[in-house]
Amino acid sequence: MVELQNVSVTYSSGVDALNNVSLKINDGDFAFVVGSSGAGKSTMIKLLLKEIDATSGVVTVNGYNLNKLKKRKIPEFRRTLGFVFQDFRLIPSMTVYENIAFVLRVIDAPLKYIRKRVPYVISLVGLHAKTNSYPDELSGGEKQRVAIARALVNDPQLIIADEPTGNIDPELSYEIVELLKGINDQGTTILMVTHEHDLVRHFGGRIINITGGEIVFDEVISGTSDDILPEEELAQTMAQVSGISTDTSRIAIPAPPVTSTEDALIDEVIAAITGADQDGGV
């Protein structure tokens, strides 16, 4: 669970990055965080990772009061989270297997468990054939799936995904979000920051819009992903994407826009997002 109570962050430069923000994301939720560059999204992520401290207010993540969390307890806290970054952040000198196993090494997990768990997670993201590949040998989409597997391997309560589709081809973005949705279905809370309007429109769900350091919109909206591809066609798409076949029965593709009052509402939200492609990061 994530809870922000009247949280403000003012940087030493005097910039107010977050202004009296209150927010609660319950266990098992899937929430998109949207907003323009400089809106305060990155600051919120940094707060949740305990990279920075709130100037005022209370930040609680997975039962940890981050205001009171001692420095030596930060590793313990971070083990309850999974992160997915826009730039993947895989260790280049480690193979896919090693990158994922590393998270379990950190918590001193038994070797037997690591040997069982890591291949399982790799198969979940459909990268079994790339187990011994190095990050440099993978495509953007594959790297992000490794990052998701790494975030997932420790069975975290919450996964924070910061622009996870920002560095990959648009057609692969849906696949990545589907993967996150699948993880969410298993009970893991997902908080995903994104700029991509189509994704938000397509998947719907809880959408939190931050503008000027304040939450200006926080509603649950239905998505437009009603159309499921025929299984054969989907398998073909996946094969193009990753070169392997996976269980794709749950994966959807973007549906053509539908005119409805709900869609008008989504448009309204998207209009509030200024439409910048890159997050400068405040």
Added chain:
Amino acid sequence: MKLSGFKYLANQGIENIWKNKMMAFATFCVLLISLLLVGGSALFYVNMNSMILGLGNQNEVAVYLDPSTTQQRVDEINLELQKMDNIDTVEYISKEEAYKRMQNQISQGKAIFDYIDGYEFMPDGFSVTVIDNDTIEDTTAKIAQISEVQSASSSLQVAEFLRELRRVVSLIAVAVIVALAAVSMIMISNTTKASVFARREEIQIMKYVGATNAFIRTPFFVEGMVTGFFAGAGAFFITWAVYRSVFRILMEQGTLMRAFGVGSIIPFNKIQLWVALAYLVIGALVGALGSVVSTRRHIDV
């Protein structure tokens, strides 16, 4: 941390040397050069000191007794001298022995001995060497207080010069070693910093997945230690080869060089164990600490 966890981290450290071989090689070279500079200076100083001490040992106190001293009293004085502080060796030189030595020394003008009637005019004496050359003046004065002693003399100027020489050499050596050690530390620090900087993202990723500082630092520690150990071993073999060659060349110069105290150069086999230990331990320690300290800047995320 479990033993298996430590083994994993130690393996990671060793694997990292291979994975980052260029940076590891740079660190190895810098450590090797630093160890050679400091170690070479230290060995040079130790040998200079030994040579000066060697020269000092030749500076003996010449003791001459009153010619009327009885043999019994000569023996008593011999024992008395041996019991005195700061006395290393006491060699009795009889009238006869002194005469023979004089004959040998004056090889060019042997004719003079035709005019000398036997050795009876020579005094009995002692050649006394002291332990601490710095206090030879006091020892000489004490010997002179013995009533039968007609004269006790030492080359005080030589002793004074050698004392001053040792002081200057020690000062220069310490200054050079400290300066070289400081320069070496800067070089090592910069190299390890560069090595760690190249992997700062890796460190940050480790922090994000909940690794403790100890978990992140252990492979760096092992990596630095192993690199430093090999640099120490390399420095030892280079020192061994150079030292032996220099030693052999100097020893071939014969008596003339011995006169300058070169005979006091310490043979390498007498110090090789200490040299090896110093190189390996200091190499491993500096390598490990340099590596770990350099992670500090990037670990705080």
